[in-house]
Amino acid sequence: MIGDAQKPSSLATQQLPLLRKLPIPLAAIMMQQIARADRLFPVELQELKRSLQALASPHSPAIEAAVRAFAALQLSPELQHLDWATDPASFVEKMSAELWSSGQIGAFHDAAKLLVPATLPTQTSPPIKPARFVTIALDRRLSAESSTPSLFLKLRPHGTFFPNVKDEEPNTLGEWLSARAAAAPAPYAHWRLSGEADRSPSPASVVSLSYDGLKSTRQQLLARFNATRNTDGASGPEGLRHTLLQLTPEQIGLASMPDPVLRAFAMEIFTGGSGTQLYATTFVQWTVREVLRRAQPQTLLARFTPRSEATSIDLRFTYPELEPPPDGRGSLIDAEMGAYLSYLNLQRLPDEGASFLVWHEGYGQALLIGNGMPGNAQSQSPITLKALLRLTT
Amino acid sequence: MNQVDQWNRLAAGRSYDRREFLRGLCGSALATTVSSVLPRRAWGSAVKRRKVVVVTFGGGARDEETFAPEGQQNIPRMLQELMPQAAFFTQVVNRGILGHYVATASLATGVYERFNNFADVSPENPTLFEYFRQSLKRPASDAWVVAPSNGFNRIGQSSHGLYTGAGASVILPKRLLAHADGSAAFGGLEHLLNDNYESPIQAPVALASEMPSEQVASMLKLSVADFAAHASTLNSPDELSLFVARRIMREVAPCLLWVTLHDIDVAHTGAFSLYLEGIRRSDTICAELWRTIQSEPEYKDQTNLLILPDFGRDSDGDAGGNGFQHHRTGDALSRTTWMMALGPDVRQNTVVDRPIESIDLTPTVAALFGCDARMSQGHLIRELGL
Numbered sequence: 001m002i003g004d005a006q007k008p009s010s011l012a013t014q015q016l017p018l019l020r021k022l023p024i025p026l027a028a029i030m031m032q033q034i035a036r037a038d039r040l041f042p043v044e045l046q047e048l049k050r051s052l053q054a055l056a057s058p059h060s061p062a063i064e065a066a067v068r069a070f071a072a073l074q075l076s077p078e079l080q081h082l083d084w085a086t087d088p089a090s091f092v093e094k095m096s097a098e099l100w101s102s103g104q105i106g107a108f109h110d111a112a113k114l115l116v117p118a119t120l121p122t123q124t125s126p127p128i129k130p131a132r133f134v135t136i137a138l139d140r141r142l143s144a145e146s147s148t149p150s151l152f153l154k155l156r157p158h159g160t161f162f163p164n165v166k167d168e169e170p171n172t173l174g175e176w177l178s179a180r181a182a183a184a185p186a187p188y189a190h191w192r193l194s195g196e197a198d199r200s201p202s203p204a205s206v207v208s209l210s211y212d213g214l215k216s217t218r219q220q221l222l223a224r225f226n227a228t229r230n231t232d233g234a235s236g237p238e239g240l241r242h243t244l245l246q247l248t249p250e251q252i253g254l255a256s257m258p259d260p261v262l263r264a265f266a267m268e269i270f271t272g273g274s275g276t277q278l279y280a281t282t283f284v285q286w287t288v289r290e291v292l293r294r295a296q297p298q299t300l301l302a303r304f305t306p307r308s309e310a311t312s313i314d315l316r317f318t319y320p321e322l323e324p325p326p327d328g329r330g331s332l333i334d335a336e337m338g339a340y341l342s343y344l345n346l347q348r349l350p351d352e353g354a355s356f357l358v359w360h361e362g363y364g365q366a367l368l369i370g371n372g373m374p375g376n377a378q379s380q381s382p383i384t385l386k387a388l389l390r391l392t393t
Numbered sequence: 394m395n396q397v398d399q400w401n402r403l404a405a406g407r408s409y410d411r412r413e414f415l416r417g418l419c420g421s422a423l424a425t426t427v428s429s430v431l432p433r434r435a436w437g438s439a440v441k442r443r444k445v446v447v448v449t450f451g452g453g454a455r456d457e458e459t460f461a462p463e464g465q466q467n468i469p470r471m472l473q474e475l476m477p478q479a480a481f482f483t484q485v486v487n488r489g490i491l492g493h494y495v496a497t498a499s500l501a502t503g504v505y506e507r508f509n510n511f512a513d514v515s516p517e518n519p520t521l522f523e524y525f526r527q528s529l530k531r532p533a534s535d536a537w538v539v540a541p542s543n544g545f546n547r548i549g550q551s552s553h554g555l556y557t558g559a560g561a562s563v564i565l566p567k568r569l570l571a572h573a574d575g576s577a578a579f580g581g582l583e584h585l586l587n588d589n590y591e592s593p594i595q596a597p598v599a600l601a602s603e604m605p606s607e608q609v610a611s612m613l614k615l616s617v618a619d620f621a622a623h624a625s626t627l628n629s630p631d632e633l634s635l636f637v638a639r640r641i642m643r644e645v646a647p648c649l650l651w652v653t654l655h656d657i658d659v660a661h662t663g664a665f666s667l668y669l670e671g672i673r674r675s676d677t678i679c680a681e682l683w684r685t686i687q688s689e690p691e692y693k694d695q696t697n698l699l700i701l702p703d704f705g706r707d708s709d710g711d712a713g714g715n716g717f718q719h720h721r722t723g724d725a726l727s728r729t730t731w732m733m734a735l736g737p738d739v740r741q742n743t744v745v746d747r748p749i750e751s752i753d754l755t756p757t758v759a760a761l762f763g764c765d766a767r768m769s770q771g772h773l774i775r776e777l778g779l
């Protein structure tokens with residue numbers, strides 16, 4: 001058995017005999033996860049545990065097929081002789097480049113997909129209570145140029161559109177989130193993400209991250225990009241990736257965040273996400289994706305606020321403290337796509353019965369997906385935001 | 394189902410969507426196999442005067458934001474002005490590495506190049522420019538490339554020993570506005586220097602073979618200062634590339650001109666609105682280039698224009714990607730795109746569903762000039778009158 005609080009080093013030692021029996025590409029990606037064990041959310045650690053157990057006793061045809069698919073990948077002799085066990089992240093980086101150049105990247109992705117069933121619980125676990133709920137709010141400053149836009153077109157086939165939604169209370173969504181967190185407290189189960197710092201404080205049981213709240217961190221990272229590019233003998237993107245792999249949260253001002261898992265998560269949003277350091281809308285969309293994929297929360301409230309206007313990336317690197325003026329019109333388009341991608345990410349989680357609400361606070365338009373909400377439907381009747389939040393639960 | 398079957402199935406499904414849409418829009422004659430009904434092209438004097446302009450979107454564009462029904466609003470001029478005169482290929486598949494420099498190099502050599510996308514290296518296989526110049530004994534001034542500066546400085550000339558010195562003149566317009574270290578040489582023009590969206594920083598490049606700014610400016614009959622003054626009226630790097638391409642056509646009139654646009658790749662920042670702006674700008678630029686072709690006496694009625702994205706971008710449905718943002722998954726949609734062809738060798742208003750590959754471009758363009766891209770691994774696109 002693998003203990004939840006196990007250190008990556010001892011977990012690696014324990015699992016090495018198993019990994020050495022696996023095809024190298026599979027062993028390397030498993031080792032890469034093991035090396036990150038102390039940065040994983042509880043759900044991820046459980047998934048890792050289940051995968052390792054499944055690989056240790058491969059009796060399911062799916063696992064056998066996955067192992068065969070990994071074994072069929074051809075690695076160069078140079079790569080095969082590299083030490084994947086000591087530095088799996090660098091190994092996977094090199095392996096990925098080789099799989100692309102040898103035309104095997106698709107086969108690799110297919111093999112990885114075969115492994116997914118092994119990460120899922122074997123018995124049907126009881127449905128999570130309350131059922132998962134994702135709410136996306138679009139700030140009123142996200143606005144179209146002229147007339148009132150017709151919002152959420154890409155999501156409409158999946159749920160019911162409400163064009164007349166009123167919010168009659170000052171902090172409806174904040175209270176909704178707090179109530180859900182109080183009703184089912186659990187680590188990393190309730191999240192609040194935003195472009196701007198929260199207007200109302202969240203209870204301690206809610207994990208809260210914002211683009212503005214992490215200003216110092218992202219600016220320090222931009223300064224590092226700039227320093228790396230101006231270093232003599234810098235080796236371009238590879239050098240940068242190497243630098244980022246070595247980076248610790250403390251080096252970019254995250255020391256004050258007490259939780260080491262969250263500290264690493266916040267860093268990876270900026271080092272693994274592209275554009276998260278430049279645009280608040282990208283930060284929110286990518287963080288929603290990562291929170292859903294990795295922490296699999298019960299409640300997620302995300303708020304898109306205006307991103308800064310498009311500015312030369314070179315300028316943003318040279319002057320990391322530069323915060324250009326907002327672009328409300330572009331941000332609306334970005335946030336609508338962000339909401340759609342967030343829904344797709346929610347769909348990828350294994351449970352059924354989840355709800356998804358997207359609401360524009362300025363235009364009073366909302367779309368609700370979940371129990372009892374037919375797709376391609378519209379409800380003209382005026383409704384309050386508070387009532388909407390209760391419709392599917 | 395194996396991966397290739399899956400690609401074919403998905404790509405075919407997408408092509409069907411596109412064809413149905415286009416038929417509704419343009420009433421195009423459906424010509425799944427048109428080669429049998431096309432006249433064989435008359436070789437001889439016509440070939441001598443033949444010119445080809447290739448435009449690639451070196452920023453990967455998806456169907457959803459271009460030719461699919463929901464994308465049509467982003468490419469109004471290609472649909473309304475160009476499509477009625479064009480042959481449209483609904484399935485162009487790229488089976489290579491999905492990085493812009495290596496993919497564009499593969500388009501230009503007709504072989505899936507395997508080098509590191511971020512390395513400062515030349516394509517290994519001879520390029521279209523070298524086949525063209527060496528076979529037809531044309532000067533360097535007759536083959537030009539206008540490209541973004543992120544590594545593209547070596548795109549015109551392969552490292553192949555048989556073609557030494559037969560490459561294209563490569564112009565990286567942004568370099569004319571920047572110091573050697575890449576910083577802006579003129580205040581207020583920083584927005585025209587954006588080009589490294591695939592990675593936050595670029596590999597250092599050796600610029601030994603690059604033409605000095607003054608020499609480029611003098612060939613274009615424009616001082617560097619005048620160039621900067623004009624640039625100050627432009628909104629993006631691709632508008633700068635259009636300006637330079639037109640200037641090359643007016644002043645040098647090469648037979649072979651290759652323009653790689655790159656604004657679309659701003660998608661890597663995750664800002665969907667900026668990606669759409671990039672597509673709309675590319676739409677305008679393609680329409681303007683065709684207008685230029687038809688208004689310049691050296692080009693009018695004897696120039697084929699070929700427009701194609703280097704590849705697509707990740708589909709919304711692949712969990713390994715993040716929708717439009719990147720091209721990391723190598724999924725079927727990120728590998729499948731389209732091509733539009735206009736000009737005297739093209740049967741107008743046709744839609745070709747037969748799958749072709751990105752590497753078919755170079756042997757085909759070479760053949761339009763009457764030369765043989767003998768080391769390319771692509772096939773002739775016979776629907777272009779070959």
Ligand SMILES: [Zn+2]
Nearest residue numbers: 452453591658
């Ligand atoms: Zn790209």
